[in-house]
Structure formats: C-alpha cells, structure tokens
Amino acid sequence: MDFLKRLGIKEKNFGASTGLEWMDKPPREELEVVSPVDGRKIASVYLASEQDYEQAVSRGQEAFRTWRMVPAPKRGEIVRQIGLKLREHKDDLGALVSYEMGKSLQEGKGEVQEMIDICDFAVGQSRQLYGFTMASEREHHRMYEQYHPLGIVGIVSAFNFPVAVWSWNAMLATVCGDTCLWKPSSKTPLSAIAVQHILADVIRENDLPEGLFSLIVGRGASVGEQLLSDKRVPLISITGSTRVGRHAAQVIAGRFGKAILELGGNNAIILTARADLKTALPAIVFGAVGTAGQRCTTTRRLIIHESIYDKVRSALVKAYGGLKIGNPLDEANHVGPLIDKEAVNTFQQALARVEAEGGTRVYGGEVLKGPGYESGCYVVPAIVEAENSYRIVQEETFAPILYLIRYCGEIDRAIALHNDVAQGLSSAMFTDSLQEAEVFLSAAGSDCGIANVNIGTSGAEIGGAFGGEKETGGGRESGSDAWKAYMRRQTSTINYGKTMPLAQGIRFDV
Numbered sequence: 001m002d003f004l005k006r007l008g009i010k011e012k013n014f015g016a017s018t019g020l021e022w023m024d025k026p027p028r029e030e031l032e033v034v035s036p037v038d039g040r041k042i043a044s045v046y047l048a049s050e051q052d053y054e055q056a057v058s059r060g061q062e063a064f065r066t067w068r069m070v071p072a073p074k075r076g077e078i079v080r081q082i083g084l085k086l087r088e089h090k091d092d093l094g095a096l097v098s099y100e101m102g103k104s105l106q107e108g109k110g111e112v113q114e115m116i117d118i119c120d121f122a123v124g125q126s127r128q129l130y131g132f133t134m135a136s137e138r139e140h141h142r143m144y145e146q147y148h149p150l151g152i153v154g155i156v157s158a159f160n161f162p163v164a165v166w167s168w169n170a171m172l173a174t175v176c177g178d179t180c181l182w183k184p185s186s187k188t189p190l191s192a193i194a195v196q197h198i199l200a201d202v203i204r205e206n207d208l209p210e211g212l213f214s215l216i217v218g219r220g221a222s223v224g225e226q227l228l229s230d231k232r233v234p235l236i237s238i239t240g241s242t243r244v245g246r247h248a249a250q251v252i253a254g255r256f257g258k259a260i261l262e263l264g265g266n267n268a269i270i271l272t273a274r275a276d277l278k279t280a281l282p283a284i285v286f287g288a289v290g291t292a293g294q295r296c297t298t299t300r301r302l303i304i305h306e307s308i309y310d311k312v313r314s315a316l317v318k319a320y321g322g323l324k325i326g327n328p329l330d331e332a333n334h335v336g337p338l339i340d341k342e343a344v345n346t347f348q349q350a351l352a353r354v355e356a357e358g359g360t361r362v363y364g365g366e367v368l369k370g371p372g373y374e375s376g377c378y379v380v381p382a383i384v385e386a387e388n389s390y391r392i393v394q395e396e397t398f399a400p401i402l403y404l405i406r407y408c409g410e411i412d413r414a415i416a417l418h419n420d421v422a423q424g425l426s427s428a429m430f431t432d433s434l435q436e437a438e439v440f441l442s443a444a445g446s447d448c449g450i451a452n453v454n455i456g457t458s459g460a461e462i463g464g465a466f467g468g469e470k471e472t473g474g475g476r477e478s479g480s481d482a483w484k485a486y487m488r489r490q491t492s493t494i495n496y497g498k499t500m501p502l503a504q505g506i507r508f509d510v
C-alpha cells in the first residue's frame with residue numbers, strides 16, 4: 001500500500017482544510033475508513049466541526065475577492081498545473097480510489113483520467129467565457145452580455161465517483177473565478193484528502209490564497225445542513241440520491257440559492273429487432289456490472305424486442321458466467337465489491353422484492369463468502385426478468401441488478417416503456433435502422449439528458465453536458481456550456497450618444 005504514503009495519507013488524517021492549512025485542533029470525532037476490498041481499516045479521519053466550516057467559508061469569501069479579478073486565462077493556467085500534477089499521481093490516486101471505493105483499478109485510473117480531461121477542457125474554456133453582443137434598438141447604444149464569477153461553490157460528491165465529479169465542478173468553477181468548498185462522501189474521504197494534498201503543491205508554487213480550495217469531511221447531516229442553508233454559498237452542486245436531492249433542492253430554493261442536481265438514474269438500453277448483438281453485449285455487461293452497478297449511469301433496465309429476447313437472455317447468462325469477481329486491484333477481475341454491507345443488504349432486499357412482485361431471477365444474486373471475500377461486500381451480479389411497472393423496477397437500486405423487460409411490436413412501445421420511470425439520466429438504443437435511431441433521438445424519443453445510439457448508458461465523455469431530467473434533477477455538469485451555471489449573467493447597455501432615447505419608443509419629455 002505504498003500509494004497511500006505517496007499520496008500523503010497517514011494513519012490519522014484531518015478532514016478539514018482551506019488549502020495548505022489543515023484544521024487540526026482537538027477534540028474531534030474520528031471516522032474509521034474501512035476498505036470494501038478486504039474489510040481492513042485503511043486509516044481514520046478527524047471529522048470537520050461547525051467552526052471548521054465557518055473558517056472555510058470565511059476564507060472562501062476572502063479568496064473570492066481576489067480570485068474573481070484574476071484574468072480568466074490566468075486562472076486557467078492554475079488548472080493546467082493541476083492537470084499536470086494529476087498526471088503525475090494518476091496511478092497512485094487511481095489505486096486509492098479503487099481500494100477505498102472498490103471499483104476496478106482500470107476504472108479507478110479511468111476516473112483520474114476523467115479529472116485530467118476536465119482540466120484540459122477547463123483550460124480551453126478559460127479563454128472562451130463568451131457572452132453575446134445584441135443589436136440595440138436605440139441609436140448610439142451598444143448592448144451585450146457578460147458572465148461574472150459567482151462566489152463560493154459548494155460541491156457535494158458521492159462515494160461512487162469520489163474524485164472525478166468534484167473535478168468536473170471544481171475545475172470549471174475555478175476558471176470561472178469562483179472558490180470551491182468540497183464536501184465529499186464520508187464513505188470515501190481519503191480519496192478527497194489525497195486530492196487536497198495534490199492541490200497543495202500548486203497552491204504553494206503559485207502563492208494562491210487559502211480558501212480557494214477547501215475541504216470539509218462531515219458525516220450525516222451536520223456540516224451538510226449548514227452548507228445547504230448558507231446564503232454565503234450562492235451555488236451548490238450535488239451528486240447523490242433523489243431523496244437527498246429533493247431535500248437539498250428545497251432548502252436551497254428557500255434561500256434563492258442555485259443548485260446543480262445530479263441525482264438518481266434508472267437507465268435503460270433498448271435492443272430492437274435490428275440490434276447488432278455483438279457490439280451490444282459488451283456495452284450491456286459493462287453498463288450493468290461496471291463499478292458493481294454503482295454508477296449513476298449504470299444500465300438497470302434492458303428493453304428487448306420479443307423476436308430476440310431468448311437469444312439475448314442466454315447470451316447474457318453466458319457472459320455473466322465468465323465474469324471474474326474479486327479484488328478490484330487485481331486487473332484480472334471485472335467486478336469488485338459493493339461499497340459496504342448496507343449496500344449488500346439493499347441488493348438482497350431488492351431481489352427479494354422483485355421476486356415477490358413476480359419477477360424471475362435468471363442469474364446471480366448470491367453474496368460471496370470465503371477467501372478473498374472477507375469484507376462481505378462481494379456479490380454476484382444479478383439478471384432478473386421483470387415488468388417495467390414493478391415498484392422495485394421503478395426505483396434506483398445502487399447495485400448490479402439488470403432487469404430484462406420484453407416488448408412486442410414497434411419501437412414506440414419500447415420508448416413508452418423506456419420513459420415510464422421517474423428518473424431521466426442516461427439512455428441507449430441498439431439498432432442499425434436509421435429510422436429507429438432517429439425516432440429514439442427525436443422529441444418523441446428518449447426523455448433523458450443523455451441518449452446514445454449503439455453505445456451503452458455509462459461511460460460518458462467529459463466534453464458533453466452531463467446530467468438528466470425529471471427526478472435526476474435537471475442539472476448539467478462537465479462539458480458543452482455547463483460552465484454558465486458557475487457564473488452570473490449580466491446584460492449591459494451603453495449609451496455613447498448625446499440623447500436619452502427610451503426603449504419601446506416611449507417618450508418621456510422633462
């Protein structure tokens with residue numbers, strides 16, 4: 001476990017920092033971080049107190065006053081340096097993510113690559129914070145819009161992407177002139193602490209102010225509630241469950257704050273009669289069992305045309321039979337553990353519920369025991385035949401359960417089933433029919449924020465806007481023009497004439 005040392009993780013770590021400074025005054029509640037990989041304690045973290053939170057916010061406000069006046073391309077230069085540091089630490093940080101969270105090493109490194117990619121994206125963006133110039137209806141007037149920094153951006157991230165989702169938000173916020181206050185999941189605080197150490201070099205080398213990047217590790221509602229109701233934090237970006245997001249959105253709206261919500265998904269792939277199963281199969285399996293079914297974008301429902309249903313079911317059972325489940329740091333394994341035993345319970349309860357509603361389990365569902373599985377967090381990914389209307393199918397269970405749903409007739413029927421859930425994150429269709437594909441992507445097609453053709457539901461690139469509709473929350477992070485959410489918009493009109501004409505031709509002579 002040399003990577004822990006190289007990332008600055010000690011036996012006991014502090015969970016609150018404003019940059020170079022760590023808040024280390026005792027007494028503090030201590031949180032033990034246990035790896036789902038082997039059930040061993042990795043390290044412990046002293047949780048942040050309310051005073052630490054106050055300190056982080058006041059430093060964040062102070063840093064904002066100078067940071068907002070730094071030219072955006074110069075802010076981009078800082079992000080460029082962060083990207084370089086992440087490249088240096090990619091293997092170690094990827095290993096820590098894998099060990100602390102349980103995703104495969106490939107996916108752990110992929111997550112750090114996603115951070116590097118968004119750094120590159122944000123550097124380019126720092127020279128492109130464009131506003132429009134509009135034609136004024138008044139003579140000798142110029143009208144244009146500009147984007148200004150917002151202030152402190154709160155970033156609440158989830159355990160399943162313990163570092164990448166922070167970077168989507170933080171790197172854009174940084175080039176936009178904001179300061180960042182990060183509350184990571186208390187299930188994966190060490191990955192966040194390691195990132196804070198990586199940032200420290202860049203902060204030191206560039207003499208950046210304390211409060212530009214703050215970290216607050218809290219547990220349960222304590223610091224979280226403080227953050228939600230804090231008027232000094234104009235924007236909070238939240239990744240998490242719909243339940244948490246619904247509450248957060250109400251509290252933030254109550255103070256007219258802004259929120260970017262990336263909540264639950266219930267993502268489906270439609271396999272039409274025209275699907276190429278050779279390409280579809282790996283996409284389905286990766287989508288359903290990658291990160292042990294704990295991605296927001298995980299494929300949870302497979303909507304299959306009746307003419308190929310039996311063939312698809314047997315191909316999937318065969319593919320699942322070849323999956324290697326075990327220590328995710330061993331690159332021979334495809335599937336690692338769930339995050340904790342509570343998640344294993346949720347997995348088992350969901351399987352019991354779907355069977356009670358009439359579903360048939362065709363593969364998996366067992367909890368693995370014996371050597372290599374001591375943590376009690378390893379499960380065999382499950383395939384279940386179900387109806388879309390089952391209550392459990394309507395919910396997002398954060399575990400590897402793939403529901404097979406049959407459709408008959410035309411794709412309109414498949415699309416209706418597809419959209420008949422409360423969530424709207426990611427979606428896909430496999431077909432070689434141009435017509436079917438275009439219908440799926442049309443206004444009458446998928447109602448999700450992400451809609452793919454001949455690609456699975458998970459593994460989005462950072463260049464596109466990421467997020468979804470309905471109970472997924474409506475927010476967009478990452479690429480495209482998602483940066484606009486991190487800034488405030490201003491329309492400015494300048495009169496360079498010698499008269500005072502009013503808009504709409506109104507005359508007001510005094």
Ligand code: UN1
Binds near residue numbers: 295296297458461
């Ligand atoms: C998430 O699960 O919260 O599209 C993010 C994907 C990844 C990001 C997932 N790029 O699967």
